[in-house]
Amino acid sequence: MADYDLIAVGGGIGGSALATVMGRAGYSVLVLEKSEVFEDQVRGEWIAPWGVTEVRRLGLYDLLMGVGGHHLTSHTTYDETLDPAVAEAKTLPLGIFAPDVPGPLCIGHPKHCQTLFDAAAQAGAETVRGVDVNAVSLGAAPSVTFTEAGVTRTARARLVVGADGRNSMVRDAAGVTLNADRPHHMFAGMLVEDVTGWDETRQAIGTEDDFAFLAFPQGDGKVRVYGSYGLGDRARFSGPDGARRFLEGFRVNCSPANRHIADGRPAGPLRSYANNDTCTDTPFAPGAVLIGDAAGWNDPIIGLGLSITYRDVRLLSDLLNGADDWSPELLAPYAEERRERMRRLRFVASIQSSLDAEFGDDARRRRRSYFERSASDPSLGLHAFAVMGGPESAPREIFTPAHRARVLGAETVPTT
Secondary structure, three states: OEEEEEEEEOOOHHHHHHHHHHHHOOOOEEEEEOOOOOOOOOOOOEEOHHHHHHHHHOOOHHHHHHOOOEEOOEEEEEEOOOOHHHHHHOOEEOOOOOOOOOOOEEOOHHHHHHHHHHHHHHOOOEEEEOEEEEEEEOOOOOEEEEEEOOEEEEEEEEEEEEOOOOOOHHHHHHOOOOEEOOOOEEEEEEEEEOOOOOOOOEEEEEEEOOEEEEEEEEEOOEEEEEEEEOHHHOOOOOOOOHHHHHHHOOOOOOOOOHHHHHOOEEOOOOEEEEEOOEEOOOOEEOOEEEOHHHHOOOOHHHOOHHHHHHHHHHHHHHHHOOOOOOOHHHHHHHHHHHHHHHHHHHHHHHHHHHHHOOOOHHHHHHHHHHHHHHHHOHHHHHHHHHHHHOHHHOOHHHOOHHHHHHHHOOOOOOOO
16 A cells, blocks of 8 residues: 555646646655546636636646647627627737736647646656546545556555546545536537638637627637537537537627638537536545535636636645645635635626526627626626636625626616
8 A cells, every 4th residue: 555645536637737736846646547548528728817827836837838838819709789890899908917928828628638647747746547446535544446457556645636527536535515506508619620710819709699609719720619508409519410500600790700610620529518606615624625626616608617726726735835734724725715716706607697698689688788888887897807817806896796786787778
């Protein structure tokens, strides 16, 4: 039975990033990864500017840029209530949200995972793939029992890190329960290649009829695209021609340049799921701590999964590094910061979902009213600043029902 300082269950972005940082600091780390090859998960490729700052603080920025990290430097919001020229005249520069960060950072998910997994090994961590975790024992003497290549082993550690995603086995062993809200809408995503004519430094979102789109260029003619649509239309893009029908949905009048995306070629799977938000007040237990989606996730409509994970890794590594006692008391500041962070981001996502992923006449009037009012009152858009600049970058009063009512214009939306 081997002993380690840390065992990371899950060798994706969170587990491998933490293993790299702690390995570099001289700690013994075991990383257990179920997959043999990292595959396209149709998410986890966009890091907000505040997340890029976390990547830099962890010392991982140059590593990601060296394998093809691609910055986006501008953003355009399109809508069926806006003339495309008007929308493009309001294109937002994305280098204004974090010092020395030109904008969000994109990198393909499989490459992102593999790069960090390799970095963890180079930092001295023991990395094992093709693993089936059989049991997680926590408390005063944490251990993990796992099988790899037909051989079963048990390893002990000072702390087990649950970096094993939404269906976390470590979370179950720790007895941590997630609180989940009701799904708001469907969300589908796919990687598209051979996209010519689209500005590779510009991301865009937009809503028209019963479909809302998001587009995030990855460089080299690739664009990661997403679409929101109603919960009652779950099977909208199912079937063998679903990917092509999904791309055709991007041909919208409000964003003429979307035709370049629609003319592209699917470069990965099309996957859809119902968007929702989950949280827990205490992402740890004696002998274990949770990071990333294992600790609860934010509604993907605002795309902050990676930024959340990188802050988790930075906060946790800062607490652990140099501390003699890794008891739950040490982890309390992590839980406290994460609780408020996720509360604020949950609030922002709920507003964004109501603006961008609701359809029909009432929703259309709501968006028109918002665009008209925010043109003369920019404070209406401060909740969105939290997406790019971080949840702490907007005033606390922005995350209140009063601000939500102002944004959605409950009393000001015209009835005709």
